[in-house]
Amino acid sequence: MSILAAVSVDVPFTLPIVDYNAIAPLLILLGAGVISVLVEALLPRGSRRFVQLFIVLGSLIASLAWIFTITGVRIVTAEGAIAIDGPALVMQGAILMLAILGALLMAERSVDPSGDVFAARASALPGSEDEKQFTARGYLQTEVWPLFLFAVSGMVLFVSANDLLLMFVALEVMSLPLYLLAGMARRRRLLSQEAALKYFLLGAFSSAFFIYGVALVYGYAASTQLPVIASVLTAKPGQTSLALIAMALILVGLLFKVAAVPFHQWTPDVYQGAPTAVTGFMAATVKIAAFGALMRVLYVAFGGMRWDWVPMMSIIAILTMLVGSIIAISQSDIKRMLAYSSIAQAGFILVGVIAASPAGLAGALFYLIAYGFTTIGAFAVISLVRDESGEATNLSKWAGLGRKSPLVGSIFALFMLGLAGIPLTSGFIGKFSVFAAALASGDTWLVIVAVVASLIAAFFYVRVIVAMFFTESGPQTASVVVPSVFTTIALAAGATVTLVLGILPQPVLELVSNAGLFIR
């Protein structure tokens, strides 16, 4: 420290104090991401897959294991830019576990007859001579893995960013790889690329809102650190108009990632077009990361303006629940249906966020974990249901599937019941937690709307069960492909967590309520 200070005479520079122990999970992932890029560049094609899988799963597990060693850490580090606290650790842990399942899904190579679910070369134009050549030669790519690792690193950072600028960086580190991953489906490539482009353009647009909001906050508080903003707000009561505008712009950026109405337009296209493994991974983890950042911004920076944002967020929550559930009814594609379902679920989680109480935070965390595992399991099933043209995502092809393949049908029915919030599944306990928190905070009307939306949502979840079990199977019925051990593990984990969190939720409920509040 003293040496550096001596070098620069004019501008005194102090080395930032970084608690490397607390941010090690992030560093492991970023390091693994860099090595993963090098592997792509240096290793021969044949050995890449094994090495990449080793790096990906190894770093995810190492990072997760590290989090288990620092469960008691509550610290703001890196000059106030990163906050490692209970909720951050819970969300990081959940993201990593779901990322492991997502990695397993993406590593699956035995469901598609051509060998992989990802395009042979992302750079080859759809339908071009190049692409045909690559496919004919049986090229398989492993470039998804560095992208995947950077996306996970971004999420892990996103939930612990305590400074709006760092949060923006994390947002981009998380999003850019996801835009690319969305465009890499091997089949229906145009649809996939269209999804990627839409996701990118709209995502960039929402990022611009976010960064504009950050600039205005800086104008207001002369800082982008969340606790500083909070203290400036208390210091200057009554002069909040600039802060209000800034907050609205920042929320646009975050609500886009959450997929809340009216910032949800990208969701169905991206969910449908992206490779199913990526959709499952993204649906589960981005939701957690985005809600983590949203809650941190709302509670830590703008907690003092609660009376300003609660009405606005309530309207958004109501719209999100109703629009998501109602439009889902008319969907005939199962991936689009789950996209609208994810919008509706975001609305239910917002109910917990709006409660703005410790119980609301704990409820939202539980809901996110429950939703993540159920969703990733549901997409795992979708990746197995295929016909000769690839995945059979049209609901008409699911008719009679439960009679043809009772085991997979029953597991998918379990996921649907979980998402519908039927008791003895994790979704019910999640709904129960957030509704209880909202009622305790006096948001009676919000809960009543949520109950009505739950009923509407139950209709389309049940419709899938009707198609699978109550309809005769015919020649159009798709088949269930027998997966390798990768997808089997992910599927089993999703189903187990959905059931166990429904029947014996106490340990996880304790975990989320002991996580405490966001550190200031």
Place this chain on the structure above:
Amino acid sequence: MTPWLTILAIVPLIGSVILVLLPKSRPTLAKQLALAISLVTLVLTVIMALQFNGASSEPFQFAESYPWIPAFGISYSVGVDGIGLVLIALAATLVPIVIIAGWRDVDTTSDGSVKGYFALILALESLMIWVFAATDVFMFYVFFEVMLLPVYFMIGRYGGPQRSYAAVKFLLYSLLGGLFMLASMIGLYVVSAQVTGQGTFDYLSLVGLEMDPTTERILFLGFFLAFAIKAPLWPFHTWLPDAASAAKPGTAVLLIGVLDKVGTFGMIRYCLPIFPAASEFYAPVVIGMALIGIFYGAYVALNQNDMKRLFAYSSMSHFGFIALGIFAFTTIAQSGSMVYMVAHGLSTAALFLTAGFLMQRANGSSLIFDFGGVNKAAPVLAGFFMFAALSSLALPGLVSFVGEFMVLLGTFQRYLFVGGVATLGMVITAAYVLRLYQKSMTGPLAPKLVGMPDLGGREVIALMPIVVLTLVLGLFPAPILNVINPAVDRVMTTIAATDPGPTVSSEGSGQ
């Protein structure tokens, strides 16, 4: 102490799992196993019931309680009072009967998955026992909702042509009620947290909870809506005829005979004791709904051409009587309602099962016009049908008469006019029941039915227990009243209701 209720609930559940694991190629083994397990459950229920102490001062006997989700004050708590015991016994009795009667019901309609149907019946039995035994409101809610799933699959997978529509309608209607109950239940939890500092779902702690009158009325509505849909009361009944006509006879028996009783059970177990003031406030509305239901159900039944729909509307009319008895707030009427619940379970089983046997012999048709003169071709079947019909119209000497009479007597004590009007409902009941019997059983034999066989041994075995119980309990209702009365007295004490004085009684009952 033996955890009777848990054992009772778990035995059919384990049986259900074993059935699912059996190979598809052994349907008969699955049926035999299902029957054996249901009989074991029945025997266990009888053994438990014999140990029940009617004079005990404990609110719940055979009580067990373990923490389940302490974070929300939720426990796994079971226990029975007389009301719960009688309904568990009803469920345990009807399940083996339904299994015997439905022995061949799904042989042709199930894509070979015969075991699935019987596994669902056993799973349903287990859930029904838990729902009647739960003494934790959250636990009750969980089983109240989960119970829908086996029935949903039983209708949707094994039912008639309209099964998919009927199953979804049934599920969504029930979920609608269930979700409002969920909101109310959470509200109750929040209130309990505010009043006692520690939120709880324990039934006995929630009874007598001090509440703001407005809150109490709102919370009551959530619970009541769920129960009114389940029972079902007018105007929440429209799912029932569809479900009953799409379901297999056995499914319909369990659905209307036992499952719908959860609605009326819920009213007397949860609505009245937890929200006494609100119950009194809304009593006129409920009584109005019950009265409309009695007449509307009976009137529609009078004009039905489909037997299964007729039974559904007739049940709706009977549920009107049961709800009337509960909200009349007299001991006799409430005891009568409980007896009537059992009686209705038995008479519904008799009606649906005999009608089911009849329909099998007419290629599945349930239209009354397709039948006629059955008493000439199949006198035994016609005889059972007659018995079922008489049991439905509450002939003196049968258990349904005991229930109906007590309900009316108790209602007269408090509401003379309502009692008088309700009595007229009995007349319409007699009209549609006898019309049904006349059209389908008497007259010249319908050409379609020529050569129809009479009831076989299995079918008679299935019906005999119902007949015996209906007669025995009708002539000698003391065993059932002895266990019900203390429970009803406790409800009346809890809601601080007193029976009207003898002056009103002597004027009102007008004997």
